[in-house]
Each structure stands twice: as C-alpha cells, then as structure tokens.
Amino acid sequence: MNLLTVENISKSFGELSLFSNISFGINKDQKIALIAKNGSGKTSILNILSGKDSSDSGQINSRKGIRISFLEQEPDLDPKLTVEETIFASDNEVLKVIQNYEHALLDPEDADAYQKAFEAMERYDAWDFETQYKQILFKLKLEDLNVKVGLLSGGQKKRLALANALINRPDLLILDEPTNHLDLEMIEWLEQYFAKENMTLFMVTHDRYFLERVCNEIIELDNGQLYSYKGNYSYYLEKKEARLEQEAVEQHKSKILFKKELDWMRRQPKARTTKSKSRIDDFHTIKEKASQRRKEHEVQLEINMERMGSKIVELHKISKSFPNKPILDKFEYNFLKGERIGIIGKNGTGKSTFLNILSGTVQPDSGKVVIGETIKFGYYTQKGITIKEGQKVIDVIREFGDYIPLMKGKQISAQQLLERFLFDRKKQYDFVEKLSGGERKRLYLCTVLIQNPNFLILDEPTNDLDIVTLNVLESFLLDFPGCLLVVSHDRYFMDKIVDHLFVFRGNAEIEDFPGNYSDFRTYEDSNIQENKASKEKANEVKNTKNSWKEEETGKKLSFLEQKEYRQLEKEIQKLESQKLEIQNKFADSTLSGDEISKLSIQLKEITEAIEEKTERWFELSMSMDE
Structure with missing residues (x-):
C-alpha cells in the first residue's frame, strides 16, 4: 500500500541547486534510508516530506488520513513543559x-x-x-x-523527541540521524526495535550497522540523480559498485566515439550540408557526454606528522569526580607509540571529561598528567567550529597559514587542501554560516588535522558526516602513524580503526579491553549467557531439594515440554553466537559482492530462526511461571 509519493520535486537556495526533478514512493512497512553527500539536500528532502518546508517545484501526494512523525536533528520542543x-x-x-x-x-x-x-x-x-x-x-x-524540557541537555531532548515519535506509532516515521546522542546500548535497542516492528521508516543516518540491520531499501542521491537499491547496506554497496563499473565502460565508449567524430569535424569543409549539420549536433551531444566527470573527489590526506619522542603521555593516579558522580579513581596509564584506543560507555560516565583532562582543558582533582615534549595534540570536540560573522570557508583555513606541510618535503595551499576536503573553488568563498551541519563538521575536522598533530583526540567525529566522508576519514586514520584516542557511538567506525578499548562502566570503573567493539560485544554476550546458565543451574539444584509433591503442583509443563524448554535455550544461545559471528564478518572490507550477499541471506535466516524459537520459549516459560 502506497503511503506517500514524491513527484519531480526540486529545491534551490539562490544560485545553489540542491536537487531537481527527483521522484520516489514510500510504501507501507518499507524501511528506507536516504544516502547522499553532505550539502546534497538530505535534510531539505526530509523537511519537504514532513511538511515543514516546501519544494520549488513538483508535489508530494500522501494517502488521506495518514499520521506522519518527524524526528529532527535538533528537535523543537516547548521548554516550559515537563x-x-x-x-x-x-x-x-x-x-x-x-x-x-x-x-x-x-x-x-x-x-x-x-x-x-x-x-x-x-x-x-x-x-x-x-x-x-x-x-x-x-x-x-x-x-x-x-523535569522541565528547558533543563534537559541536547542529547536528552533528542531522546525525548525520539520517544515521542515511537510512542505515537505514526503511519510514517521520518528520522534525521536517529542514533546521534544515543549511547551504544540505546542504539542497539533501537536497532532491534525497528527490525522487529512493522513500521514504515524513511531515514537519514550515517550508522552503517544500523543501515545493514534495519533498512530494506537504500535510495542514493548522487550528482543530482536518484538511484534505488532494494536491499540493505551490503546489497547497496555491491550494486553501486556494479553501476559505477558499467558507467566507466560507457564513458570509455563515449570517449572513443568522440575522438572519431572530432576527426570527422576537422576534415569538414566550410559549406556543410543538412546531413552534416545533423551530425554536428550529434557531435556536440557526444562531446558533452564524453566530458562528464563524476564528482567523486577522494580526500588524500598526506599531512606530515611531527616526530614523536620516547615519552608520549603518562597518567599517574588521576582522580576526578562531580557531586555524587565519581569519574576517575587513581587511574594510571602510559600511552605507547602508535596506540589506537576507542572509548565506549553509557552517556554520563565521563568519557568527554577524560579527554578534556588528557588535553589539559580540565584539571584532575588529584594525580598528574605528564606529556612528552614532542607531543602535539589535535583535539576534535563535539562543540564543532566557532562561526564568525562574515567569515568565508577559505578564511577559516588561512587562519592556520596559506600553506600546509606534506610528506616528502612537499606543501599544499589552503585552496588545494579545501578541494581535497570536497570544497570546490566556488564553495570555498561561501560564508561558513551557509554550510550544512555535515559540511561544518568536515571543515572543522580539516582545521584539526592541518595543524600537524601526532596525538589525535576525536570526540564523536562521525556525527553528521556522510558515508563518503566517513570512508575517507577511516582511510586516513588507518594510515595515521601517531597515537589515536576516539570516543564514538559508530560501531562500524570503531571496529575498523581501534585496537583496544577503554570501557567506562560508571562509578570510576574503567576496563582496558583488548579488541574492537564487535569483539567486546561477543565477550559481553558470552558473559551474559554464562551468568544465565549459572543461575539456571542454581535454580535446578534448589528445585531438586523440593519434595516431589511440590514439584508436581508447581509446574504445569509436561516432561517433554520441559525437555523442549531446555533445548530451546541451548539452540537460541548457539544461534545468537552464529549471528554475532556473521555480523562481525561485515566489517571485513575485502569481502566480495557474492560473499556479502551470502552473508546477508545467512543473517536473515538465523534472525528468523531466533525469533521463532524465542517466541516458543516465551510460551513455555509463561506456563512455568503460572
């Protein structure tokens, strides 16, 4: 059943055309993600769909009486209400x-x-x-x-708006970066909630695991064209690669034909026949097609890093607490060359405070931070770039100099650097206040990296960045030879770039875990299963002490049903382990398209089996409880 149809909508701001004549439909129970580069108009499309904005041309036709809810990046809530x-x-x-x-x-x-x-x-x-x-x-x-809304933090307001949207159960839920401001536990809960609920979703998100596990269709806006992929993120990657290969073949053919026609044009006499004029018109069409260039700017981050000495950063018995909230308690750690550490934990456990202490912007209550003489921090904070009225993009970079040193004694101008960060010459002279949220984050990231740091501290660097920029950032960080400390709720990002984790458990408890995020989840889930098994064993021992009469009257399951109940628990545990194993494989960038398709099919089959067996397990457990 069709809920909403978009017909030939366009949107421009002055001379800047975001998109033109795009069309698509949203049907009941579809879970669609819109993918596009920052500044392509993703948020504008969501605003138009929700009725918050209007398009310059075209129309939106929605089914009569449907309820639409829109979760904005910055929710507009009444601060006076609780x-x-x-x-x-x-x-x-x-x-x-x-x-x-x-x-x-x-x-x-x-x-x-x-x-x-x-x-x-x-x-x-x-x-x-x-x-x-x-x-x-x-x-x-x-x-x-x-509590009054006006007293809530930005993250709490986003969570309240999300709760409101979920509770109202609209016919169509439109989401702009729903995982921003959520900790990992909340993201995984939301992921499971959307995966099992029969809800119609249209979203913009940079969370690639979320795209993989929730969405069943991807729509990509690329250079003004809309491409639809009927599948999850893995399927999208596979089919997009095939499309680009086909475009490359067609481009090559066009160039060959163009050269042939160019030779013919040069041999033409001045007096041309009607037939030759027709061919000349065709020539111009071929020329235009042959000269098209995909605007796939790849950021090549070759910034030179200053040499690091033997002493990096040493933390000696660091303690920090706020009223009724201990953050660090005599924490000690010595950073080594080339360490790549991810920080995870629930919101409010002190992750950002730890980064601030390390960088010197916040002082510990006790203890000492010793920083090596050669260490130069690059600190990317959640606050983002400070906008100065009337400042242009190029001016932001020139505050750090007109030239930036690169590897092998080379240098790059401020303009060339911006081009590599996907800002073309025209965009460089735009006012900073005109940039989209993602473009501002990209510019801010550029200002951090060009300062030539050898110890990078990144606090939620993936928020508001498009997937193209994320891939570029990941490639840079994989090649970065210095120390890296990153806080992020992007599980795919963490899996790709960190070697071990600081797990902030709360109440000043910090665990050093030797692995990436998926390794940690596997470990945690195995602990949960072990604890569950221990409790069950304890209950079994307790039950054996009861008299046979108590046992007979206390349970309503037959012997075969009890046996089935215990078997189901073992089977569900085994399937969950298989599911995690397959999900971890998606992080492998060397997977071929066929391998991704096979893994996607396996994951779907295992998920369905888990749901079926869990439902039966609940039926049996309810009988035991009665």
Whole structure:
C-alpha cells in the first residue's frame, strides 16, 4: 500500500541547486534510508516530506488520513513543559485515554469518572500500550517525567523527541540521524526495535550497522540523480559498485566515439550540408557526454606528522569526580607509540571529561598528567567550529597559514587542501554560516588535522558526516602513524580503526579491553549467557531439594515440554553466537559482492530462526511461571 509519493520535486537556495526533478514512493512497512553527500539536500528532502518546508517545484501526494512523525536533528520542543506533558501533548487518542485514567486514579472518590476511564482503557486496549511506552521511556533513560524540557541537555531532548515519535506509532516515521546522542546500548535497542516492528521508516543516518540491520531499501542521491537499491547496506554497496563499473565502460565508449567524430569535424569543409549539420549536433551531444566527470573527489590526506619522542603521555593516579558522580579513581596509564584506543560507555560516565583532562582543558582533582615534549595534540570536540560573522570557508583555513606541510618535503595551499576536503573553488568563498551541519563538521575536522598533530583526540567525529566522508576519514586514520584516542557511538567506525578499548562502566570503573567493539560485544554476550546458565543451574539444584509433591503442583509443563524448554535455550544461545559471528564478518572490507550477499541471506535466516524459537520459549516459560 502506497503511503506517500514524491513527484519531480526540486529545491534551490539562490544560485545553489540542491536537487531537481527527483521522484520516489514510500510504501507501507518499507524501511528506507536516504544516502547522499553532505550539502546534497538530505535534510531539505526530509523537511519537504514532513511538511515543514516546501519544494520549488513538483508535489508530494500522501494517502488521506495518514499520521506522519518527524524526528529532527535538533528537535523543537516547548521548554516550559515537563517530559510527561510533552508526551501527552500529542494528538494520540490512546495517550489521552491513559492520561484520563491516571487522573481518575488521583481522585478515587469520583467513582463515575474512574469507571468511564477504566472502560475507555479496556475499549482502546490501552493497558499494553501503557506498558510499551513506559518501556520506551526507560530504555531511553527518561525516567524522571516531571523535569522541565528547558533543563534537559541536547542529547536528552533528542531522546525525548525520539520517544515521542515511537510512542505515537505514526503511519510514517521520518528520522534525521536517529542514533546521534544515543549511547551504544540505546542504539542497539533501537536497532532491534525497528527490525522487529512493522513500521514504515524513511531515514537519514550515517550508522552503517544500523543501515545493514534495519533498512530494506537504500535510495542514493548522487550528482543530482536518484538511484534505488532494494536491499540493505551490503546489497547497496555491491550494486553501486556494479553501476559505477558499467558507467566507466560507457564513458570509455563515449570517449572513443568522440575522438572519431572530432576527426570527422576537422576534415569538414566550410559549406556543410543538412546531413552534416545533423551530425554536428550529434557531435556536440557526444562531446558533452564524453566530458562528464563524476564528482567523486577522494580526500588524500598526506599531512606530515611531527616526530614523536620516547615519552608520549603518562597518567599517574588521576582522580576526578562531580557531586555524587565519581569519574576517575587513581587511574594510571602510559600511552605507547602508535596506540589506537576507542572509548565506549553509557552517556554520563565521563568519557568527554577524560579527554578534556588528557588535553589539559580540565584539571584532575588529584594525580598528574605528564606529556612528552614532542607531543602535539589535535583535539576534535563535539562543540564543532566557532562561526564568525562574515567569515568565508577559505578564511577559516588561512587562519592556520596559506600553506600546509606534506610528506616528502612537499606543501599544499589552503585552496588545494579545501578541494581535497570536497570544497570546490566556488564553495570555498561561501560564508561558513551557509554550510550544512555535515559540511561544518568536515571543515572543522580539516582545521584539526592541518595543524600537524601526532596525538589525535576525536570526540564523536562521525556525527553528521556522510558515508563518503566517513570512508575517507577511516582511510586516513588507518594510515595515521601517531597515537589515536576516539570516543564514538559508530560501531562500524570503531571496529575498523581501534585496537583496544577503554570501557567506562560508571562509578570510576574503567576496563582496558583488548579488541574492537564487535569483539567486546561477543565477550559481553558470552558473559551474559554464562551468568544465565549459572543461575539456571542454581535454580535446578534448589528445585531438586523440593519434595516431589511440590514439584508436581508447581509446574504445569509436561516432561517433554520441559525437555523442549531446555533445548530451546541451548539452540537460541548457539544461534545468537552464529549471528554475532556473521555480523562481525561485515566489517571485513575485502569481502566480495557474492560473499556479502551470502552473508546477508545467512543473517536473515538465523534472525528468523531466533525469533521463532524465542517466541516458543516465551510460551513455555509463561506456563512455568503460572
């Protein structure tokens, strides 16, 4: 069933044309991701779909009566309302019923009002809905319903807006970078939620694992053209590569034909016949086709790094705490040359504070940070670039000099450097305030790297960057010979570039884990399964001490059902391990298209098997609990 159709929409800002005459449709239960470079108009398309903005031409046709929710990058919420009031401010009928019921509970003497509220809860089947929405709030760490929105952080506001969107269960949910400001636990929960729910999604996200596991269609806006791929991220990569290869073949043929026609043009006499004029027109068409160049600028980061001495950075018994929140407790660590460390942990465990202490912007309560004489930090913070009124892109770079030193004694001008960071000559003279969020982040990243650091500290560098830029950044970081310390919620990014992790558990507990993020998840899941098995064993021992009469009356499962129940647990555990193993394989950049397709099919089959067996396990467990 078609929910929304986009027909030939275009959008321009002055002389800048973002896109023109693009068309596509959104059908029920589709989970579509839009991929495009920063500055291509992704957010503008989402604004047009949601009705927040209008296109210059074309039209949007939506099915009558459908509810559309839009999660913006920067949600517009009423700061005067509480979290609970924000949730109940929507036009969702079931939420109104729940609100009336909760008000009736506060006034038990009004029996008629309570009875009406109770009957409405029954009529709308609101009991399950209430459980679901409270679970969503709990998962998104929004337990305090009475706090005012104006007192929330940017991340908390984003999570509240996301909760609102999920709770309202719209017919079409439009999402702009839904994983931004979520910690890894929340991202994985949201991933599982979307994968199992029959929801229609249209999203922009840079999280490639999220694209892989949630989306069933990818739409790519590339050089003004729209390409559709009916599959997940792996399928998109495979088919895009095939398309580019075909375009390269056609380009080569066009060049050969152009040379042939050029020879003919040079041999033409001045007096031309009607037939030759027709051929001349064809020649100009061929010339235009042959001279087309794909704007696939690859950033070549060849910046020279200053030499590092034997002493890098030493942390001696560092302690730091805030009121009722210990961050570090006598933490010690000596960084070695070429170390690549990722930092993970829930929001509020002190990851950014740790980076600030290391870079000297925040002082520890006690302990000492010893920095080697040759160490030069490059610190990319979440705050981003400071915009100065009237400043142009080229001016931002020239603050650091007109020329940047490169390897082998070479140098590059500020203009050439910007071109390598995907800013063409025309874009370089745009005002910084006109740049998209992703373009500003790209410019800021450039300003950090050109300062020639040998110790890079990156705090959420992947937020708002498009996938093309992410691949470029990853390639650079893989070649970077200095020390690297990075905080990121992008699991694909972390898997690719770090060798070990600092796991911030909270309450000043920091674990040094020898592996990347997927290794850590496998380890954590195995621990969970082991703990579960230990508890089950303990319960079995306890049950054997009960009399046969108690055992007989306490359980309603037959012997065969009990055997099936235990077997299902083993099978689910085995399938989960296989699922993790396959997911980890997707991080291998050397996989061929056929291998990716096979892995995708295997992953789908295993996921379906897990869901089927888990459903049966729940049925049996409910009987045991009764």
